[in-house]
Amino acid sequence: MSIALSEQEIIRRESLKQLRALGINPYPAEAFDVNAWAQDITDNFANKPEAYQNVVIAGRIMTRRIMGSASFAEIQDSTGRIQIYLKRDDICPDEDKTLYNTVFKKLLDLGDYVGVKGYVFLTQTGEISVHVRELIVLSKSLKPLPVVRRDDEGNIYDAFTDPEMRYRQRYVDLTVNPAYKQIFVNRSKVISSMRNYFNAQGWMEVETPILQPVHGGAAARPFATHHNTLDMPLFLRIANELYLKRLIVAGFDGVYEFGKMFRNEGMDRTHNPEFTAMEIYVAYKDYIWMMAMVEECLETVAKAVHGIPVVQVGNNEINFAGPYEKLSMYDSILKYTGIDVSAMDEAALRETCAELKIEVNPTMGKGKLIDEIFSAKVEHNLIQPTYITDYPIEMTPLAKKHRTKDGLVERFELFVNGKEIANAYSELNDPIDQRERLEEQLVLAGRGDDEAMAMDDDFLRALEYGMPPTSGLGIGIDRLVMLMTNQSTIQEVLFFPQMRPEKKARVATADDFINAGVPAEWVPVLNKMGFNTVEELKAGNPNKVFNDLGGMRKKLKLDITMPAKEVVMAWFE
RNA sequence: GAUUCCGUAGCUCAGCUGGUAGAGCAUAACACUUUUAAUGUUGGGGUCCUGGGUUCGAAUCCCAGCGGGAUCACCA
Numbered sequence: 001m002s003i004a005l006s007e008q009e010i011i012r013r014e015s016l017k018q019l020r021a022l023g024i025n026p027y028p029a030e031a032f033d034v035n036a037w038a039q040d041i042t043d044n045f046a047n048k049p050e051a052y053q054n055v056v057i058a059g060r061i062m063t064r065r066i067m068g069s070a071s072f073a074e075i076q077d078s079t080g081r082i083q084i085y086l087k088r089d090d091i092c093p094d095e096d097k098t099l100y101n102t103v104f105k106k107l108l109d110l111g112d113y114v115g116v117k118g119y120v121f122l123t124q125t126g127e128i129s130v131h132v133r134e135l136i137v138l139s140k141s142l143k144p145l146p147v148v149r150r151d152d153e154g155n156i157y158d159a160f161t162d163p164e165m166r167y168r169q170r171y172v173d174l175t176v177n178p179a180y181k182q183i184f185v186n187r188s189k190v191i192s193s194m195r196n197y198f199n200a201q202g203w204m205e206v207e208t209p210i211l212q213p214v215h216g217g218a219a220a221r222p223f224a225t226h227h228n229t230l231d232m233p234l235f236l237r238i239a240n241e242l243y244l245k246r247l248i249v250a251g252f253d254g255v256y257e258f259g260k261m262f263r264n265e266g267m268d269r270t271h272n273p274e275f276t277a278m279e280i281y282v283a284y285k286d287y288i289w290m291m292a293m294v295e296e297c298l299e300t301v302a303k304a305v306h307g308i309p310v311v312q313v314g315n316n317e318i319n320f321a322g323p324y325e326k327l328s329m330y331d332s333i334l335k336y337t338g339i340d341v342s343a344m345d346e347a348a349l350r351e352t353c354a355e356l357k358i359e360v361n362p363t364m365g366k367g368k369l370i371d372e373i374f375s376a377k378v379e380h381n382l383i384q385p386t387y388i389t390d391y392p393i394e395m396t397p398l399a400k401k402h403r404t405k406d407g408l409v410e411r412f413e414l415f416v417n418g419k420e421i422a423n424a425y426s427e428l429n430d431p432i433d434q435r436e437r438l439e440e441q442l443v444l445a446g447r448g449d450d451e452a453m454a455m456d457d458d459f460l461r462a463l464e465y466g467m468p469p470t471s472g473l474g475i476g477i478d479r480l481v482m483l484m485t486n487q488s489t490i491q492e493v494l495f496f497p498q499m500r501p502e503k504k505a506r507v508a509t510a511d512d513f514i515n516a517g518v519p520a521e522w523v524p525v526l527n528k529m530g531f532n533t534v535e536e537l538k539a540g541n542p543n544k545v546f547n548d549l550g551g552m553r554k555k556l557k558l559d560i561t562m563p564a565k566e567v568v569m570a571w572f573e
Numbered sequence: 574g575a576u577u578c579c580g581u582a583g584c585u586c587a588g589c590u591g592g593u594a595g596a597g598c599a600u601a602a603c604a605c606u607u608u609u610a611a612u613g614u615u616g617g618g619g620u621c622c623u624g625g626g627u628u629c630g631a632a633u634c635c636c637a638g639c640g641g642g643a644u645c646a647c648c649a
Contacts, residue, residue: 004620006582006583006618007582007583007600007601007617007618008583008599008600008601008618009583011600011601063609063610065608065609065611065612066605066608066611067604067605067606067607067608067611067612068604068605068606069605069606070605070606070607070608071606071608072607072608072609072611074609083608083609085607085608087606087607088606089606109600110599110600123607123608123609124607124608125607125608125609127607127608127609129607143583144583144584144599144600145583145584145599146583146584146585146599147583147584147585147598147599148584148585149598149610150610151609151610152609152610155610157585157597157598157610158584158585158586158597158598158599158610159584159585160584160585161585162580162584162585162641162642163641163642164580164640164641164642165584165641167641176584218649219648219649220648220649221648239649263648265647265648266574266646266647266648268647268648269643270648271647271648359646371649395649396649413649420649423649474649499640499641500639500640500641501640
């Protein structure tokens with residue numbers, strides 16, 4: 001954080017001091033209870049004008065139009081904007097016109113929070129407005145907000161669009177671009193409607209460890225950390241699957257968890273290092289049952305957000321009402337490439353990949369090769385919700401072997417708009433099979449596959465005690481929200497997407513300057529003059545610095561004592 | 574990780590073949606009692622992302638770095 005302030009910031013700090021000098025607390029402690037909101041007033045005033053004769057509203061000043069002894073301003077609260085009308089002699093009925101002439105016209109700025117008491121009326125031009133009887137300062141804003149202007153047709157001028165600033169300063173983004181708040185409202189609806197649906201079925205929301213000694217349940221590189229007291233390595237979870245299954249072993253019928261997962265991998269418009277997943281496990285069910293459940297669940301979610309199960313995503317209208325198309329992995333490849341890979345061995349698959357011009361590497365096993373073909377040739381075709389079922393056993397160490405088809409497992413993934421959003425199995429509950437499958441993963445790891453799954457002995461011990469037949473499902477919540485809100489990047493559905501750290505200007509702390517003998521009030525002035533460290537200052541010309549300090553004092557109209565020349569000279573010793 | 578584009582006032586952006594940095598809004602001052610992208614007049618405001626290089630002279634050209642976007646690769 002730079003110490004040097006812009007001209008506008010200095011002016012606002014000066015206004016803050018003057019408010020205090022007038023006996024006005026710019027950050028009052030008392031609650032300010034409102035009884036009306038902008039949206040409510042604009043929607044309902046015409047029908048019930050008598051209900052809006054004593055309104056109390058609060059929010060930020062977003063525009064201001066001053067015309068002598070009358071002014072208009074717009075107040076933005078959580079629901080929108082409403083115009084207020086201030087008349088000098090109404091808010092200052094006595095001789096003292098300070099509140100209007102000084103406080104409102106001079107000391108308040110765009111972005112300040114104020115409270116307003118008054119009555120709603122219609123202006124000559126027909127705009128619903130609040131005629132202010134009383135104006136209360138609630139919070140002074142010291143940094144100017146970007147000003148986004150809109151005209152009558154809703155055209156936007158000077159939009160605040162820089163993605164970097166929008167994501168780093170989401171509070172500014174959502175203040176000046178309030179339309180984006182709807183994405184997060186809808187995100188909340190997605191999660192709450194899903195939670196309500198699960199609870200209605202009698203399943204229980206649980207929490208499982210985020211810090212895990214073994215990172216299991218998925219194939220991904222983890223974030224590693226360390227616990228000091230136990231002096232042991234711990235990993236941020238890449239999945240919670242193995243813990244939820246332990247709870248099925250423990251005797252719960254249905255458990256689910258919404259939670260953050262952490263994967264130490266690339267970032268792009270569909271990947272953030274931490275993301276939200278929902279996993280659910282239901283005992284005595286299989287993946288066929290799960291498909292019907294997902295259809296019902298997603299239809300419920302789509303209706304909660306849009307009122308109907310049809311969602312516009314880009315150029316596609318996606319219909320979340322089931323049943324969804326079902327296609328086996330092998331059939332889907334056959335359908336989109338004309339090639340039957342179901343009987344191929346690893347060598348034949350490599351040859352097929354070469355023919356299809358798909359890049360592969362030697363660490364890839366049979367399952368991975370099939371997945372490559374699927375990703376390259378099939379995935380992007382799956383626009384309407386489609387289940388891809390019955391995966392090769394090699395890619396899926398935690399799913400149960402297919403009841404009738406050798407070499408496959410009972411698994412489906414749900415694809416929508418060309419992207420995977422859900423993954424489900426008939427869960428593997430044969431402890432001996434599970435141990436062998438995890439051992440095969442260790443072999444893959446030995447070949448150099450750094451995402452092969454790790455062995456979890458405690459999980460295997462749990463299975464040995466016995467887990468009922470169970471079906472499990474994972475849904476990527478961020479990607480589901482992207483679909484439900486028609487967004488093409490994950491950053492738009494996360495309040496605070498991961499960013500590289502902001503570059504800090506090389507700035508010494510104020511204390512460093514004070515230790516060098518500089519009075520505290522002059523430190524910002526030196527910063528303003530371009531001296532960000534004591535070393536830079538000492539490298540300067542003492543006489544020039546002394547003269548410039550006087551210049552800055554005059555220019556910035558600073559009301560602080562000029563240091564004696566000897567004092568300034570001492571800074572350079 | 575690769576390719577490519579971008580980084581100039583609080584915000585949105587101009588700035589040509591290199592010649593002392595511009596606009597609109599915001600901000601400051603004055604005027605104005607129903608405006609609404611308010612208006613009129615007059616001011617102030619800049620580490621041109623950082624560091625090197627070329628040059629008499631760099632916001633501009635070259636190199637490196639930092640940050641961001643897009644595309645691709647990777648990615649259950």
